[in-house]
Amino acid sequence: MSEVPWTGEAAVDEALARLGESDGVGAEQWAGVYEDVHARLAATLADLDRE
Numbered sequence: 001m002s003e004v005p006w007t008g009e010a011a012v013d014e015a016l017a018r019l020g021e022s023d024g025v026g027a028e029q030w031a032g033v034y035e036d037v038h039a040r041l042a043a044t045l046a047d048l049d050r051e
Contacts, residue, residue, distance in 0.1 A: 011040065011047075012044055015037045018036060
């Protein structure tokens, strides 16, 4: 993922930037990165539900 789409929401942008860490790594590392990004985005959505 060469370009990260910026949203203006810091928590979302940080999670999306983390996807760049999967560039050029083996499939074994992808799972960890994607799980982390998913957890971050899920937490952000949960925080929105609490507001």
